[in-house]
Amino acid sequence: MPDEAPLFEIDGARFTAGGHTLLGPLSLSIPGGTFVALIGHNGSGKSTLLKILARQQPGEGAIRFRGRALADWGDRAFARELAYLPQVTPTGSGLLVRELVALGRYPWHGALGRFGAADRAKVAEALALTGLDPLAERMVDTLSGGERQRAWIAMLVAQDANSLLLDEPISALDIAHQIEILNMIKDLAHRRGIGVLAVLHDVNMAARFCDHIIALQGGRLIAQGPPAEILQPGPLEAIYGIPMGVMTAPDDGLSFCYAR
């Protein structure tokens, strides 16, 4: 476990819709400063939890973000601390990559503030960090899926927040781009000390790139710990409800699981 202060402290969070409990009651502390994966089967409540943490939808229970109750944060102050990427990003905006990334500066300059040298520098830095310099003057809509996802992440980087919440950031990408995006996120987390919480579908990817895994099932916490602890037949069977096996690749020692 990293020794940083927790990113989120969740106490008795719940979310119900139409009489069904989609989440909780859930009590959990999410560590900061590392790359944390949120896994679980379909309908386990992982996206719901992420949306509640990102203040995209209201939930019951006490949730503290960086030691302060979630509801007490102002809109822009919150956005300066935390950046969120929804699962589906809009198309057809007509924006250039550079312009999209620059929108990430809104929490800092607001509706009327000047877009100053500091803002420009942050945008340039985000473009460089995500390798988007050659694409900066292209229209976002004309990019490939992987490039577009990088552009959106660059916007989050320009937002200069200390924490990122990502909802299935790699679900629509091929494997090469999945690896590329996850490497980039991991880099961000480790080099800049940004706390990342990402919903991931692929437990092998989560185990390979993340420092900590939180698993939900039926809206409740079922397991959490470092990848080595989660990537075992016992916990995996509990999470997914089917017999699972784990093996280690002979050449480079990577572990991965499979359904038996």
Next chain:
Amino acid sequence: MGERLRLGPGSLVGGLALAALGMSVATLALRLPPALWIDALASPDPSDVRQMLVRYSFAPRLATSLLCGGALGLAGALLQLALRNPLASPTTLGVSAGANLALAMAMLWAPGLLAVGREWTAMAGGLVAALLVLGLSWRRRLSPLTVVLAGMVVSLYCGALAAMLALFNSHYLAGLFIWGGGSLSQQDWTIAQFLTPRLALALLGAALLVRPLTLLTLEDDQAKGLGLSVPLIRLAALALAVALTGLVVGTVGVIGFIGLAAPALVTVAGARRVAARLLWSTLLGAVLLWLTDQSVQRLAGDFAEMLPTGAITALIGSPLLLWLIPRLRLTLQPPTGLGEAAARARRPLLILAALTLLLVALVGLSLAVGYGLEGWSVSGDLAEWRWPRAFAALAAGILLACAGGTLQRMTGNPMASPEVLGVSAGAAFGLIIAIFALNEIGRAAQLGAATLGALLALLAMLALARGSAAAPERVLLVGIALGAMFDALVTALMAGGDPRALQLLNWMTGSTYAATATDAGVALVAAFASLAALPLLARWLDIVPLGGAISGALGLPPRRSNRVLLVATAAMTAVATLVIGPLTFVGLMAPHLARFLGLQRALPQLVAAALIGGILMVAADWFGRTAAFPWQIPAGLTATFIGCPALMWLLARRQRA
């Protein structure tokens, strides 16, 4: 998620049919003692006027309403299935307007055609309009929103042309107007007898199309993979729908709304399979028109013969549609932002400068050049008389363009505009209520009433369209329903024969003739205030179209930004509506024209849209003043006439990636 409707199409149709039946019986009982009913229908006594009226007016009118409603319901269902588009209908695709225009033109220039067959003329017009719509949206693979946008443009254009023809040939086309509103009054059984076999044939044709249309509910590629010739089936369904619409327009005139509402209602009520949707749409269309027509006869009393049922269908249909919209399951693409991206301009400032120059030149032309008894003249002397109307038009254009651009960004909907979303209708409605309810009413009070109306319409629209991320289709449907309801109310007021109604008609077509210096001054101040406020709102307007999740994540204050934008839009629309009436469509066209010029960011796009709106309106005002001297063509009508072809050309143009 909305609760599922446990109604079933059968009970829906049955319930409405019972209501219609009850009304018919009650009306009939007023006209003829029940003891004589059988006699009157089977073998009427020629000496009894009451019996003759039932036999040759009441009964055939009822039959005609059933037949026409059924035909339109079927046509709407066919179009919605064939284009996989919940908004398709004879009215939204321009088929009705095309048919109506063809009839007007035939009446003026080729009356012989009408002798051969009105329905053929109407069908030809409808077909041309439908093909034009499909042609315009072909490059976008018939995407539902593009089809409806093209349909609206074509519809508007046909409507503007027909209105102009009517303006110049009022003595010939007066009859066309009443009948163009869809009057169902009958003198004998000819029309019912004419329609029956043709509707039966169409039902047979629809039955043959059930299977291919079922396959067409899949994606095109899948349907093709299953061995279906997609274009052929589409064309067949389209031809059938156009034929049905042509029959109705050719015999009783344009009847709006049934073709849109009936298939939508049937789907919500739970008809799922293609055959069921076609059949129930036909039945529901029939019952809806029956009910409407009976209500018209019952409520309007002596005016019933003058009050065109077609214009009133919306009074019953819109509330129904408004009620069902939150329950409507639309199979949707994810939010599409502002529509398909156009190419970006390299030098936006150059474009803005060119537009400004054009605008200034046009204003100069409008003030200095005129056409009078001695022909063309250039002089500055008349500027004193000309400036109020020119500047009123300019201000209205700027305001509508800004309001339209803001709405398009706010709702993430490329088809939004004050006119389309019913905001203009709301403003006009507030104004009309104020004029009719209060006696002497000042300009300030009128403005207040109009703003209130616009705001209420906007709020209703946003409230009804909430949930599932305010799908563009949903928002549009709400707007169409609000607009249709307003039209129906205005028609009802007009038919009442109030002298104030005439004044309204002039204002509704967008005439700047009566603009005073005060009007122009107030509108100009409002326009410049809006332009000055644009830079303050530009950042919000850049972010808002990216959707609620993104703007929330970037820390945009959701309620405050929405409220500010809402009030701004309502105020801009209200001022513009007060000056130019609710029917200009500059608010729809100008932002698109700006976007197609390659201006994509909020600020340049809106500024360019404002300039284009001003250009369109000033040009329209000047053209309307000079083109047909001594007549005046209302500027609103002319703006549609100028702007529509431009929009059509832009729609059809190949997009560079």
